[in-house]
Amino acid sequence: DIAHAIELKGLQSHAAEQPQLANINQSELLKDLYAIDQKNRLYSGIDTYLQILKAMRYPAPIAYLISVPGLYHCAKVIYRNIADNRNRQPCNETCTPATTAVNNNLISTYLNKIAPTSKQAATRIAKILVLVAFLQVNVTIVHGLLHRIPNNLEQTPLGQLLFPVSGAITLFSHTLLGITPHALYLHDHFQGFNHILAFTYVDENQQEHWIPFVNKQGRMLAPYWGRVHSMWANIGFTARVVPWRMNKAIKRLSAYWCTQEGLGLENCRLFVKMKKIESPTDWVKDLRAHNLAGSWQNIGFVSWKDNQITIILPDIESL
Template structure:
């Protein structure tokens, strides 16, 4: 099966669209990490800083991601991206959340996938390298079908495979409350949907649908007849996560992986439908190396084919608007025709940018007085100093281009090629990864029929723990207990922090809003930190005090509040514990619960003290 899928060549367009979408999400995540880096990495934000400046590696990481997004020096950029992922989030503890594991797995795969086969600057560089004035090289656009399936297997199927072991032992997932249960607590809400939560049978349907979907996914995602139903359900579930929960990069990140399940023919039809009749005819010197590179560059970015290219030597005299212009002038200066009007020099490039929809802003900028005149001077300098020697049979003849060989056909042994070696590596790698996941998932199975109490069972548990540590750090292979019973059992409180200024006015820190929902500070890792490591369902007073210290110190610095003398009030909203059955209006009632003051945190000369009641005894 692996060999058949490897030999099945399809367009790499979908993989490149995934590359762009995925790296946009990853970049947003890293930008957020950079913004909160003092909160995450400092011992006490801005007061006791980390021993190294994490802003430097985070910026290096962002640059690498941007290079991957544009497909420039992709292989090197993916290696840097993976190393930064391992270093900065692979071993993170109190801020870790499930999207970090997906980043580790996908970023590892990006180093080996042909993600720059389409829509990339690397592809343009290859065209430059292997093209000449008489031949234009187009790098292969087709890739192995495996390149689509492996990221889905690692980024989605493994997650669902492990998660289902937890869900099948959950007292609320197994009765269809898996969607209603976590969404009915205010602090899990990004955008509240109480009306939808109050539709009992819709909630039960979505809960059971999720359970069945995750169970069958790993056995069906590679089958073409299942692809569209799984795509629709999967996208729907993760768009719901994006809307409802304060983990936007998780929702969006998973949606980008689902883009790999979109039939490639759909992407091809979409791009073909974007192609329209040419708006502009671009006349260039067919024997000028620089002019040919210009043509290659514009064609590379002109996805909609709005610019038509013709050589001066063969086509200029056929155009009524150009036939009276001396040939030397046409050869020495770029000319174009649009709507019956002739443009030359910089004005031609302005028209080119105007014809390509997403480059229109460049045409507007180049028209600005000053910029226009500077651009014209630069253009004239380049045009005057370019190589204008005509390429003829006498002075250069025709040199066949050195096209890169198909490495898959290179023989290692008499009957063993590079392709055979790659297939062997893929088979071995997949078997190893599957073995790792099975070993790790052993400890995800809670009820093993008593086997867990035997000596063999205990030894297996130790092996599972030992394997999980390195595979989690380097490959993202770990447990996926998402929104389980024990996360919310006895969770009967929401804690917020309010700053009191010198005039006595209160400012709610953007941690928890007045209605108990997550504030603007809580997205992804910061939400996990506050919700399950600072507060949690059973409060640890020491963790709570440290969390309030760190969040208040970070907020104060970012908002210009001096910690020489600052006061913060700690409030708690006592809520009902979640029932074991569906209940209409539950979320709304919790959001309307009153707040009570339970403590005061103060900063004097950047020294922190807090007096707070025992939350669990309230």
């Protein structure tokens, strides 16, 4: 205040000296900042700040700008929100410095720092719950509904924008909160699941070898019963085959097994075999034995040449 136009006084110790404040009780006085000008006019809240800026002269343009209708009302709402949520400690000149007990609980200390009042704590908890609800709704709508409806939404411009964004959000929510991005083993999980894929390769002696991922019976081998099985059976090769997802999963698996079997990615060819199975919703006698005994047919191949992959497969849903 280079103009020395402002005199600051504590409300608790000087309010009684001002007739303009006589009818305001102490609890109300603590809620706002008050100002009295040379004409004994009383101002409170955001108006006090505007009068201070004008009295200091050089920041007066800011005060006139904030006074513009619209900006003024926004500033008033913002000030009211801040004022109602700040922590107040009533005191006067007779107060002695308060001693606070040392809180060794780091969590409590942090929570008290970010939310010193009950209202602030409730607001922050509500925001966290809204965030969690949003993350769950994202997974429920996209993976629980849109992925399960037979349509080509993923190939549309909207789908090409929506699904990658949803996938990034899902990765975050799955990592942070464990929100699972697929409806695992619900009543319709196996509905329409009537194909099994396996991979083989032929060595220099024209001997066919099965990649130890899915065996001749069509059973997935250990140790691929965990995340790899989930990636393959719940995302890559599902009851409703999505070609780009299946190709992405095949690319990962073939790159691993071509390297693991010593074939390399410079010149590796894997044959893709398919076996038809049945997955009825009602009990069928000897269904497991029937599915295990089914025959395989070659339907395509996966070729790696100079670290570049080529996948040749028909429309599996039509087979």
